[in-house]
Amino acid sequence: EKNPAWEHPITGEIIPSGPDNPLGSRWIGFTETPDGQIGFHGTNEPQFLGQAVSHGCVRVDDIEIQEIYDRLGEGTPVIVRS
Numbered sequence: 887e888k889n890p891a892w893e894h895p896i897t898g899e900i901i902p903s904g905p906d907n908p909l910g911s912r913w914i915g916f917t918e919t920p921d922g923q924i925g926f927h928g929t930n931e932p933q934f935l936g937q938a939v940s941h942g943c944v945r946v947d948d949i950e951i952q953e954i955y956d957r958l959g960e961g962t963p964v965i966v967r968s
Contacts, residue, residue: 887913888955895922895941905930908940910948912955916964926951 889903890913901907910928917924922941928948929935935945944966946954 887915890927893922910946910951912948912951914951914955914958916966926954928952 889911890907890909891903892901892907892909893899894901903911908927908930910930913925913927915923915925919942924942926944926946928951929945930948932947935947939945
């Protein structure tokens with residue numbers, strides 16, 4: 887999704903697309919859990935890349951997630967490895 891809104895998984899607050907949105911400019915969902923969706927996304931806080939600070943998603947540099955988003959089609963298989 888380009889310029890996604892974000893719903894906080896605990897409070898339910900909706901953060902619209904823009905500089906305050908922790909998803910950055912792109913969202914690529916790859917699985918759903920009882921607690922919500924998990925995916926790759928950009929970030930508005932690049933200083934936290936590589937740290938366990940999300941609700942289960944994988945943060946990616948915002949420029950890089952734009953490139954990945956443009957290359958993937960819907961239904962592309964995803965394998966996440968540690």
